[in-house]
Amino acid sequence: xxxxxxxxxxxxLQEQNAILAQVxxxxxxxxxxxxxxxxxxxxxxxxxxxxxxxxxxLSKSNTTxxxxxxxxxxxxxxxxxxxxLNSAGARGTxxxxxxxxxxxxxxxxxxxxQTTNLPTAALTRYTDGVGVIAALTIYTAIGATxxxxxxxxxxxxxxxxxxxxxxxxxxxxxxxxxxMVILPLAAGDAGVRxxxxxxxxxxxxxxxxxxxxxxxxxGVICVYDTQSLFVGxxxxxxxxxxxxxxxxxxxxxxxxxxxxxxxxxxxxxxxxEA
Amino acid sequence: MAAITDLSDLINRLSGGNSGTPENIxxxxxxxxxxxxxxxxxIGRYTSLWQYDGTYxxxxxxxAVAVPTNSTSGALPITNPGGSREKWLTQVFATCxxxxxxxxxxxxxxxxxxxxxxxxxxxxxxxSPSVTLTRNTGGVGNIAFYEIYSTIGTTSTTxxxxxxxxxxxxxxTSTINIGATGxxxxxxAQIIPLAAGDKGIRxxxxxxxxxxxxxxxxxxxTIARPLAYIPLGAAGLPxxxxxxxxxxxxxxxxxxxxxxxxxxxxxxxxxxxxxxxSFVEA
Numbered sequence: 001x002x003x004x005x006x007x008x009x010x011x012x013l014q015e016q017n018a019i020l021a022q023v024x025x026x027x028x029x030x031x032x033x034x035x036x037x038x039x040x041x042x043x044x045x046x047x048x049x050x051x052x053x054x055x056x057x058l059s060k061s062n063t064t065x066x067x068x069x070x071x072x073x074x075x076x077x078x079x080x081x082x083x084x085l086n087s088a089g090a091r092g093t094x095x096x097x098x099x100x101x102x103x104x105x106x107x108x109x110x111x112x113x114q115t116t117n118l119p120t121a122a123l124t125r126y127t128d129g130v131g132v133i134a135a136l137t138i139y140t141a142i143g144a145t146x147x148x149x150x151x152x153x154x155x156x157x158x159x160x161x162x163x164x165x166x167x168x169x170x171x172x173x174x175x176x177x178x179x180m181v182i183l184p185l186a187a188g189d190a191g192v193r194x195x196x197x198x199x200x201x202x203x204x205x206x207x208x209x210x211x212x213x214x215x216x217x218x219g220v221i222c223v224y225d226t227q228s229l230f231v232g233x234x235x236x237x238x239x240x241x242x243x244x245x246x247x248x249x250x251x252x253x254x255x256x257x258x259x260x261x262x263x264x265x266x267x268x269x270x271x272x273e274a
Numbered sequence: 275m276a277a278i279t280d281l282s283d284l285i286n287r288l289s290g291g292n293s294g295t296p297e298n299i300x301x302x303x304x305x306x307x308x309x310x311x312x313x314x315x316x317i318g319r320y321t322s323l324w325q326y327d328g329t330y331x332x333x334x335x336x337x338a339v340a341v342p343t344n345s346t347s348g349a350l351p352i353t354n355p356g357g358s359r360e361k362w363l364t365q366v367f368a369t370c371x372x373x374x375x376x377x378x379x380x381x382x383x384x385x386x387x388x389x390x391x392x393x394x395x396x397x398x399x400x401x402s403p404s405v406t407l408t409r410n411t412g413g414v415g416n417i418a419f420y421e422i423y424s425t426i427g428t429t430s431t432t433x434x435x436x437x438x439x440x441x442x443x444x445x446x447t448s449t450i451n452i453g454a455t456g457x458x459x460x461x462x463a464q465i466i467p468l469a470a471g472d473k474g475i476r477x478x479x480x481x482x483x484x485x486x487x488x489x490x491x492x493x494x495x496t497i498a499r500p501l502a503y504i505p506l507g508a509a510g511l512p513x514x515x516x517x518x519x520x521x522x523x524x525x526x527x528x529x530x531x532x533x534x535x536x537x538x539x540x541x542x543x544x545x546x547x548x549x550x551x552s553f554v555e556a
Contacts (some may be wrong), residue, residue: 002287002294003289005283005286033546091511092510093548130351131299165304165327166310167306168311182304182328187348188347219298222513222514235518235519238514241550245289257510259510
């Protein structure tokens with residue numbers, strides 16, 4: 001399905017059908033990417049979600065999905081059409097993602113290939129892996145010693161045994177809880193179906209807890225002010241990503257890059273049906 | 275080919291109607307090249323992100339002159355439009371840990387393996403090119419830049435480019451400095467001006483350095499068509515362009531386009547980039 005015209009789009013905006021997210025106050029690393037899986041409250045309990053352990057494929061049926069209370073729209077489809085947001089503390093970018101698969105329990109000191117709770121659970125959406133991004137989410141601070149990390153993965157063509165390009169981890173900007181480390185892919189690859197193992201070059205000095213997250217970005221909200229209400233839609237601005245369709249069983253979650261060391265906020269993602 | 279008739283048509287296509295085939299590609303670029311921290315950039319100068327590691331793999335030094343496409347490693351992995359439709363860029367978003375200006379371009383032709391230690395003619399496409407542009411072949415709006423793949427020397431000299439302009443006039447020449455600090459390091463890119471009155475480039479016959487820079491290194495020449503400029507005003511703040519509401523309208527993306535980026539640095543810090551591109555067909 002699709003919006004027939006501007007009137008249909010406008011009517012959907014007026015319906016104010018929204019996903020609500022409460023982002024808790026968190027300490028961030030200025031200008032770096034953060035995973036707000038545990039920075040946004042569980043919509044059913046109002047508490048911070050637990051750290052993942054075993055590999056899980058996520059969907060709307062998980063209470064950590066910000067769209068948990070959305071109905072199923074089939075045979076029509078939900079689309080992300082707008083946002084309202086009040087950000088305190090930091091300006092920056094909120095990434096709206098479909099969180100596909102994650103796990104935890106990896107160790108910041110182990111220097112052999114780690115397979116605890118791996119491989120990642122098989123994708124149930126975007127199953128070909130095209131455009132699916134692999135990253136490491138730090139759940140509990142690892143050490144302050146800088147090193148590099150690689151992962152063994154299966155690419156979008158189904159080729160296993162591919163290795164990500166070495167990426168920095170540990171040290172002061174890449175070790176705190178909520179930090180997310182993107183895993184660059186080998187030349188020619190454009191997505192990930194699964195991650196089989198993770199290897200640190202050297203210890204970071206502290207075990208901590210981190211895990212692999214697979215996700216697909218649906219859109220971004222650009223925020224240029226704090227303590228102020230941002231209102232935007234995909235047409236008039238501030239919200240990038242076209243008019244993305246949200247799969248009915250998506251697990252909507254957030255990432256954040258900001259210009260200050262702490263952030264919190266309330267976010268409404270406006271959903272249109274077509 | 276069909277034009278996007280109005281905002282209603284665009285909304286319809288962006289949400290998948292009328293064979294709009296919307297494509298949104300979000301990507302991250304680490305400040306690393308082949309797993310190693312990238313060379314510290316220079317304020318006020320362009321850094322080429324062609325070789326930066328990222329979520330769609332990085333590019334490499336091309337070697338012999340070639341026409342890269344969307345299937346070349348390092349290119350944004352866009353799909354070509356289906357049927358007889360054309361592809362249009364509707365939005366670009368980016369954020370970086372340092373401020374600057376991101377230029378998004380179609381990489382039309384490139385070569386590496388040129389020497390910073392030679393003062394002889396160095397062939398790019400030659401006087402009777404066998405490798406020629408396959409996109410924006412008329413040349414209007416095309417730019418050229420030199421791109422350092424491996425550090426050249428510390429002595430500043432002058433690069434003279436001999437090219438055919440967009441009117442088809444050959445043996446046109448223009449010059450730019452090359453070598454010395456800020457103009458020698460890996461990933462540095464420097465746009466080469468055109469001769470007075472010229473509006474673009476169809477082909478580049480050769481380049482020649484006035485004197486050696488002192489080290490051969492490895493540099494190359496790239497012909498590009500700029501598609502969009504995104505200002506990133508402050509560290510950690512996003513920049514975005516919505517071509518529905520802002521000039522220059524919706525940029526057309528040629529079939530097989532090899533989309534890459536240059537970054538005009540406003541800090542001497544290696545950047546990490548998040549970016550997103552939205553396309554629609556019509």
